[in-house]
Amino acid sequence: MQNVLALLFREEIQQLRFKDLKLLIFVRIVHIQKSITSTF
Incomplete structure (x- = not known):
């Protein structure tokens, strides 16, 4: 899940x-x- 967020984050930054x-x-x-x- 973290990898997906990282990819989205990178695309947004670009x-x-x-x-x-x-x-x-x-x-x-x-x-x-x-x-x-x-969540908690």
Whole structure:
């Protein structure tokens, strides 16, 4: 599952400008934290 996410993440990064990377990473971290919180 992690490999699939990594591939999607890489494709998204390639489509974005460099200045959008920080926002994308921040959104991903928040989303992951919410998923972990809701799982447990």
